[in-house]
Amino acid sequence: MVIHINYSRKFFHQLLMLYRPFEKRLNTELAKHELHRAQWTIIYYLENINPATLVELSNYQGVEKPTITRTVSQLEERGIVEKVPGKDKREKRMQLTEAGKQFYQEVRKTVDAYEEEILMGISEEELKTAIRMMDDIRKSIIQSGDGEVGTNKN
Known part of the structure; x- marks a missing residue:
């Protein structure tokens, strides 16, 4: 199926125009909890998907491992995440601490209110289609x- 080029252009333009104001306002909301989006994404992943290695988190966020290492270290210093043993002694997995799980619930309320506000008037069916x-x-x-x-194709 070939999509008419004008609709394709409009779609991706709208996507770009949506992303920056969404992230800016999300960061404003997260700042109430002394967080930014990259930290929230890690917390979200660890609560909703799985404990994870730094490599898994870097792949999930689409950033290099050193960036994730710095962000996770910040969360670790705050007592939100902790290292746990993996399948073998070399593998370290990150998970939320008990305090981190409670913190997630607090931040979740702020994020839910923001998301509810900006999605007002959009049906569940429309959301499912967009997702x-x-x-x-x-x-x-x-x-x-x-x-x-983080892959080298050459």
């Missing part, structure tokens, strides 16, 4: 090799 579509586009980017982080 599916964004996931399909993300998978297409990754399959084309453009979405991989």
Whole structure:
């Protein structure tokens, strides 16, 4: 199926125009908890998906491992995350501490209120469609090799 180029351009333009104001306002909301988006994304992942290695977190966020290491260290210093043993002695996995789980719930209320506010008037069906579509586009980017982080293709 070929998508008319004008709709494709408009779609991606709108995506870019949405991202920056969303992230700016999200960071304003997260600042109430002395957080920024990259930290929140790690906390979210650890609470909702799995304890993870730094490599898994860097792949999830699409950033290099040193960036994740710094961000995780900040969360560790605050007592939000902790290292736990992995499958073998060399593997270290990160997970939320008990205080981190409580902190997640506090921040979740702030983020939920923000998300509810900006999605007012959009139906659940429209959201499901948008979620599916964004996931399909993300998978297409990754399959084309453009979405991989920290890999050397040469």
